Amino acid sequence: QKEVEQNSGPLSVPEGAIASLNCTYSDRGSQSFFWYRQYSGKSPELIMSIYSNGDKEDGRFTAQLNKASQYVSLLIRDSQPSDSATYLCAVTVDSNYQLIWGAGTKLIIKP
């Protein structure tokens, strides 16, 4: 069973601090990794994709990938109350373009 694991949280972070979200995956063949943000009752929204080992930065967001250790993380700098949401990690499996999803980490930014 190919799996994606995330801590369900909630993860509480003070406003202005760095929020660190982690995700581990079981399939060593996975090649593409995604972070989605989902506000309560809304649809998932793609915020970051990463395909190579290392860091990828986009504004206040940084995705980090370590294929050897099979984890991907998302850092949110200067956290804002509007960042409060559930963050979903998704990983491709084999060649049929399916995504396997983690259950998400609920992030709460405290003013």
Place this chain on the structure above:
Amino acid sequence: DADVTQTPRNRITKTGKRIMLECSQTKGHDRMYWYRQDPGLGLRLIYYSFDVKDINKGEISDGYSVSRQAQAKFSLSLESAIPNQTALYFCATSDLGFEQYFGPGTRLTVT
């Protein structure tokens, strides 16, 4: 206008009824997906379609069927609804890459 639309947005139906959820997209993507989301379980793939003539079962297809009427339209049917099909249903699209874009969701309640 939204790139991916779903109708209805909310539906309450009774056990045993047939119901259809519809998805339309203007993104020009060939690939379309149906997911359901239950609290604490993340997104689970029901069916996916890579083009009009290519439809595939996902992780949890039992009790569901789909129809791809055109590149832009992908419908999900529950032939005989049961209470454990109460969930949030999302349609998503993607191009040749893996990044998926979601519709606003349909909240379905089966009583």
